[in-house]
Amino acid sequence: MLKNVAVLLLGEVNPFELGVLCEVFGLDRSEEGLPVHDFAVVSAEGPVLQTHAGFSISTPHGLDRLEEADLVAVPASGQSPEREYPEEALDALRRAVDRGARVLSVCSGAFALGAAGLLDGRRCTTHWRHSDALARRFPRAVVEPDVLYVDEGSIITSAGTAAGIDACLHLVRQAYGPAAANTIARRMVVPPHRDGGQAQYIQRPLPRGRCDTVGDTLVWMDRHLHEEMTVEQLAAQAHMSPRTFARRFQQETGTTPYRWLLRQRVLLAQHLLETSDETMDTIAGLAGFGNAAALRHQFVRSLGTTPNAYRRTFRGPSELTEVA
Numbered sequence: 001m002l003k004n005v006a007v008l009l010l011g012e013v014n015p016f017e018l019g020v021l022c023e024v025f026g027l028d029r030s031e032e033g034l035p036v037h038d039f040a041v042v043s044a045e046g047p048v049l050q051t052h053a054g055f056s057i058s059t060p061h062g063l064d065r066l067e068e069a070d071l072v073a074v075p076a077s078g079q080s081p082e083r084e085y086p087e088e089a090l091d092a093l094r095r096a097v098d099r100g101a102r103v104l105s106v107c108s109g110a111f112a113l114g115a116a117g118l119l120d121g122r123r124c125t126t127h128w129r130h131s132d133a134l135a136r137r138f139p140r141a142v143v144e145p146d147v148l149y150v151d152e153g154s155i156i157t158s159a160g161t162a163a164g165i166d167a168c169l170h171l172v173r174q175a176y177g178p179a180a181a182n183t184i185a186r187r188m189v190v191p192p193h194r195d196g197g198q199a200q201y202i203q204r205p206l207p208r209g210r211c212d213t214v215g216d217t218l219v220w221m222d223r224h225l226h227e228e229m230t231v232e233q234l235a236a237q238a239h240m241s242p243r244t245f246a247r248r249f250q251q252e253t254g255t256t257p258y259r260w261l262l263r264q265r266v267l268l269a270q271h272l273l274e275t276s277d278e279t280m281d282t283i284a285g286l287a288g289f290g291n292a293a294a295l296r297h298q299f300v301r302s303l304g305t306t307p308n309a310y311r312r313t314f315r316g317p318s319e320l321t322e323v324a
Helices: 017-024 063-068 086-098 107-115 131-137 162-175 178-188 214-224 231-237 242-253 259-275 280-286 292-303 307-315
Strands: 003-011 038-043 048-050 056-058 071-074 102-106 149-151 153-156
Touching: 003 017, 003 063, 003 086, 003 214, 017 038, 017 102, 017 162, 017 178, 048 280, 063 214, 063 307, 071 086, 071 107, 086 102, 086 107, 102 107, 102 162, 107 131, 107 153, 149 162, 162 178, 214 231, 214 242, 214 259, 231 242, 242 259, 259 280, 259 292, 259 307, 280 292, 280 307, 292 307
Parallel strands: 003 038, 003 071, 071 102, 102 153
Antiparallel strands: 048 056, 149 153
């Protein structure tokens, strides 16, 4: 159970991430039959902390309050996530895990867990903007950059902002059942359940600049996503043999031509769903999927949601009828 919850603040506080934890675990909802948590906000760096929004917050609780918590949550900080963290705070996180408590990070709070060694050999995630830095700084961590949250038992890591809500509701669901999680979700006016494996909604990236020999081909591929492509055609475009092209592509992008192309087509479809009123068939054609059924199939495989559901998320209810 999660009777005792403590939030560990490090550096400049991100008010939204802190507010998520307060909303889920810090409110008395006993009139609705929900459990009441012994909730506290803990500072590792003095009783008064600044937020990145320009105001300050204070708390009487120091690190000793973590010693009795069933759940220790670490929200994002406005400071660089690659900063150094107070060793006494890292020791407190290690002790919490050693005595059986669970530790949750929201967004860049994962860097504090990494600094404590709690991500070594574990799957984890953070906001997609910080995932490369997290993997670079903590090479023993298994970073999954596209998911909403990862539950590794004692360690739960979540992606940016709203994904923290999903991870918190996931913990409530585990501890108290779906009815409790659904009640809190209704109060917060958020979806009651988004699976942790659902992909983060990320901006469409440009081809990587370090692709010395296939960079021009990546640009060409990106401009012709609506067309059929084979490795043989792409190799000819790059003036290489198919075998050499496939090997160079893997070395310089970290993936195969097919997977890179599929990812870019899904990202283009996301962009069109967010910004246009085109039909699913039209979007499927522009993104290179051919028809709406193929678009839906690949969209669900890649993002864990349907094109129509994705469009509603960003633009509200649509009159378009989803293809079965």
